[in-house]
Amino acid sequence: MLKINGLSHEFVIGKRGHKQHVPVLKDINFTVNKGEIISIVGRSGSGKSTLLNLISGYIKPTAGSIMIKDIDVTSFNEGKWADFRLENLGFIFQSFQLIPSMTAYENIELPLVMKGIDEKDRKRKTNEMITKVGLEQFAHHYPSELSGGQQQRVSIARALVLNPPIILADEPTGSLDNETEEELLQFINKLNKDLGITFVMITHDEKVAATADRVIKIENGELKEGKKVS
């Protein structure tokens, strides 16, 4: 599903004449199989978000390649990436990143609008997702009228509405209390089991990492393959 080969990245910072190279990731290799839940862990600044941004095409690697569904996406231009992302990747963020002026329903519907799906199908699909995340009663609430857990469910529904095979999540439970975190983790596991969706999740949280099939650790820019959870 996802194959990372010899991936390295360095940022170039500073003004012309004073440029500095900051190596962040060094020769990263790993594979994620269809239907796996992978956690990426590592200290603050170890390069986890950089890795996720490389996998999502928001930054280009200095070296190495990224294959998603056997397609080499490494040299995609921005236009190709935008289409590919919409079709294949769903995103969940710690801060939910919902559009505040849109209701839960409208936030979930947005990727369908972006893809040019007709209104009848949009309505059917959006309502189906709202039911799936258990927010029927909250469809017409704005994000500010929802709890953190409910907002994260909206963002999961939005991530799933186009049926992407992979969900990339950056600290998905980072803004939630313990109980809501637990509920959300169970929900992610259920989606994974029921729909076979592959999850790649960055986390600081051991509880989140423990729910993954496999934990990948980044240390000083290098990858240490972690434990396989039975």
Ligand SMILES: Nc1ncnc2c1ncn2[C@@H]1O[C@H](COP(=O)(O)OP(=O)(O)OP(=O)(O)O)[C@@H](O)[C@H]1O
């Ligand atoms: N756009 C950028 N330009 C220059 N350096 C950057 C840039 N983005 C990140 N870095 C540097 O790359 C390193 C890795 O950052 P990254 O955000 O990937 O870490 P992280 O593991 O996700 O950290 P955290 O857990 O704190 O979110 C850090 O040293 C950071 O300062």
